[in-house]
């Protein structure tokens with residue numbers, strides 16, 4: 001199969017959906033003339049024109065709301081945030097309007113919109129450009145959240161998100177855009193709510209999502225050198241959540257480490273741990289451990305940043321602990 | 326040079342503004358009687374809501390429109406049925422003006438399944454997409470970009486509709502207002518913003534927290550704007566009609582500041598007068614600038630209405646309101662099965678959408694009948710979610 005970068009996979013997903021459905025359009029900062037801050041929409045302006053590839057002023061709340069309004073009357077906007085750090089300015093629109101209007105209207109007004117862009121830390125961008133925001137969106141009923149970690153999932157999940165009739169937040173990884181991988185051509189859809197085992201194993205399960213899939217795979221490779229067989233389960237979608245897949249891997253290995261980029265308190269992992277203790281208590285041979293970002297704003301200094309981020313070594317250490325080694 | 330607050334305040338009261346003459350705008354007797362009747366209906370409806378609130382039939386926050394009827398009626402009568410209306414939480418009357426039945430509005434206030442939002446929205450969130458009433462919203466300023474989004478979609482599809490967006494004087498100090506006006510101007514979106522300046526946002530007088538009159542603030546975005554006497558239904562109607570036609574011609578957004586006054590407290594818990602405005606002020610406004618009295622007396626002066634006609638109109642709307650209350654009261658409460666419906670429209674085949682135990686134990690949520698688009702219904706339960714759209 002041909003290889004694409006994560007960036008190209010996202011780009012292909014959007015282009016295919018824009019070709020397929022005239023009501024799909026892209027709006028955001030720098031998406032047109034500049035070809036996208038991360039070049040995901042390279043060439044789109046020429047290909048689709050300014051009506052469907054819309055450069056906005058720096059007004060996150062405003063253009064998020066305009067997108068939501070357009071979706072309320074039947075268009076299918078893709079709103080690109082330069083990064084999700086800036087989408088914090090649009091949280092009112094996403095959480096108060098997009099998440100609630102279908103409900104408040106008694107089911108009259110669905111909102112088929114995609115909010116997408118990178119989340120989490122890159123390299124030395126410091127506190128205001130490094131936040132992992134999964135928790136803020138997964139917390140709200142009315143919103144769906146997906147976190148593609150590979151090029152194939154990027155294409156498949158984005159296409160599914162664009163076709164979904166609800167608001168879907170697509171959290172990409174800033175450091176993933178250049179990652180290469182095999183991506184099926186044409187109609188490749190990854191349905192929301194389906195996790196994937198990215199590496200089979202039998203001794204311990206590393207459950208994770210998004211960019212951290214790669215850290216989990218590195219950790220699993222290191223553990224393999226010590227004859228420990230780690231399974232890596234990539235949730236891919238945080239709401240809907242593939243609880244069956246979680247319970248299946250727990251039943252298989254009886255030991256779990258949850259790895260995520262965000263902070264621990266009320267993080268995604270906190271909920272996963274809760275589900276496991278509630279629904280698979282008897283399967284566990286050890287407490288579930290979490291590996292998260294240090295519970296501090298992201299520091300700039302290279303050495304401090306490394307300390308703050310979850311690393312393969314910390315995942316290995318956590319796996320050893322749940323294995324009582 | 327910056328104006329002092331005092332000069333702004335007096336400026337607001339005496340400004341030399343482009344006001345249409347206090348006329349009947351060349352409208353037919355029929356049209357004027359319709360305005361009068363609709364304003365009366367709005368008022369009687371709110372009086373009934375106030376009563377129902379007092380005896381606990383309506384809960385939560387409830388904001389009455391009494392005193393401001395000319396704005397809703399004048400503006401909504403100036404647009405077409407296929408045009409959109411979107412507004413804030415003081416919207417009972419506007420919902421009726423746009424074509425939602427008083428029955429469905431009252432039932433919504435009562436939290437009943439027959440309400441226009443199925444009992445899920447309440448007083449602040451009335452919706453009926455079938456008459457293009459796109460909702461009441463309770464985050465001050467939050468709906469302003471949505472109106473531009475409707476405008477965006479209208480332009481995208483090459484339609485000749487417009488969107489009318491009502492907002493309060495307090496909303497013009499929100500970032501969402503400024504961000505949106507800028508984009509609406511840049512993209513020439515067909516939206517008419519009608520700011521209902523009732524002088525207060527809760528207890529804060531506009532002039533205490535602003536330096537420029539509202540309509541002048543549109544100048545920053547090169548959006549045409551005007552201030553009109555919001556108690557004069559004909560003036561509101563004339564201004565909105567003109568700006569709506571302009572938007573329909575593709576000439577972009579506009580803003581109208583309608584100067585009005587709320588007779589009641591901010592919401593049911595706020596007294597009519599007290600700490601932020603005096604009894605004298607309220608009484609003065611009520612006696613000099615009542616929108617219903619103004620229109621009626623102008624019509625009387627030229628022999629277009631007599632006492633008998635007025636009485637007949639009033640009796641007619643009172644009957645409509647009494648019927649609405651009776652209907653609401655007799656309607657079933659919202660069915661418990663509706664708790665989990667309409668959270669999502671696409672109910673995924675895979676994974677869990679709802680993470681609480683309650684939904685999982687109430688797994689057999691019945692398949693009620695949904696209103697509106699697609700009628701998507703959630704079926705709760707582990708792995709029981711299903712796509713039905």
Ligand SMILES: Cc1ncc(C[n+]2csc(CCOP(=O)(O)OP(=O)(O)O)c2C)c(N)n1
Nearest residue numbers: 415463464465493494495496523525526527
């Ligand atoms: C973002 C936000 N901040 C504060 C409030 C609380 N609040 C509710 S109504 C209101 C006043 C709004 O006044 P205005 O826009 O003039 O409308 P009016 O009530 O006069 O119709 C405030 C501050 C809110 N609902 N939303």
Ligand SMILES: [Mg+2]
Nearest residue numbers: 493494525526
């Ligand atoms: Mg006000």
